[in-house]
Amino acid sequence: MSSSFIVFPQIDPVIFSVGPLSVRWYGLMYLIAFLMANLIANRAADKPNSGWSRDQVSDLMFFGFLGVVLGGRIGYVLFYQFGLFLDDPLYLFRIWEGGMSFHGGVLGVMTAMIYFAWRTQKNYLQLGDFVVMLLPLGLGAGRIGNFINAELWGRTTDVPWAVLFPGAGPLPRHPSQLYEFVLEGLVLFVLLLWYRSKQPPAGNVAGLFLAGYGSFRFIVEFYREPDAHLGVLSLGMSMGQWLCLPMIISGVGLISWGYLRRSRGALI
Template sequence: MSSSHYVLPHIDPIAISLGPLDIRWYGLMYLVGFAYAFWMANRVCDNSNGVWTREQASDLLFAGFMGVILGGRIGYVFFYQLPSFLDNPLYLFRIWEGGMSFHGGVIGVVTAIIIYAKRHQRSILSVGDFIVPLLPVGLGAGRIGNFINSELWGRVTDSPFGVIFPNAGPLARHPSQLYEFALEGVLLLIILLLFIRKPKPAGSVAGLFLLGYGIFRFIIEFAREPDAQLGLLTLGLSMGQILSLPMILIGSGLMVYAYKTNPVEVAQSQPKKNKGKK
């Protein structure tokens, strides 16, 4: 163990105790992400000239939050713990043991977007473009939570950036949680905010998010420790990389589609005309 490496101290996973209520760090990170999304959504609504209202945004955020929770849990079980589920289907509901998948969360959010768009007679692409700039802060905050909890650490490294995690043995490892915070959280947020400064074709913002996250996650996975129960899979890729490839392809295709079929439509488009319904 090199003295040049930072040794992460054991941090109590419970950040605040209020009587019988224990608030964990990871829960606080979720709260930070949701608070930012709510604030940013209201700001967009106030500047949308009536295209979006705060009430509509609130309904969409609630649907998206449910999509993250349900999709994240179901995705984790099916992508990473399928044998445990097949052995005991009730494992799906043992959420107190932890386990969430970002890629599963994406599927959940996409499902929520489709349902919301159909129910409110809006363009699916426009709804997607509205919601994706709200996500990076939550993603980055979640990775800080992973770092504090000393989980999802990286592979062994001699790099001076290596960190010795209290529950990962005596060897220094890549702080891959912080890499993800920097790329999937901070950098992706900056890219999206710069991109939406001017009107863009509907679907291009969502496409850029999928493309950007997919690329960043694929790269970072080279420094992240593969899941112990899976190891490296086809072509030496991790499950995270395999799941990121469709995001890269879909994101690229969505951007091409947006610019080729609708080069002038603003992402924050007006709702579709409601035919005879009140």
């Protein structure tokens, strides 16, 4: 293995503290993600004939936040720590110990949006297209937070940009957090913007998000260190990859269904 690698800088996860209150880099990334999503949503709502008001955007942010937190925590416990949950059901509520699942967060947001669509009488597919545009940049901010925290690092490697993370052993690793920042954050956002400009059928932007995120995450999992307590599962895939498969299938199915609806409508 090459001796050339990057030594991770010693970054204090706490930016500053005031008494018992500490402001952490990871929390700041979540705040930045929320502010970016709110800005994008309000700009879209302000456009003529958008069908949205800023009050509705505010409600959307609230229900979306609940969906992310509750779904992310429940998903993490069920997908990654189910055995621990069976031994100690109260573990589900000890959020301060860490542990959130993106896939669980997606399910939580989808559930919250069902209620929001019913409450506001909005079309669920169109709502999904609106919501997914708010996600990629927030995801990217979260991955930067993972990198600053020196967590969720990659597998060992000898590529020139390998990083020696504190607490990850003596060997350099892929900075997989940055791979996810680029693919799940920047690239996915640009891809969604481009596709939305093509005026696809309702629900197809959401479908592309599911298929795009699932595909990018599936690829990055080959470079990301599997969870220590789970390791590599059947067929040589990680838990993250197994959870991405339903996303990819659902996304492709949603896109196909959208164009099928449009073609049938054109024939009527």
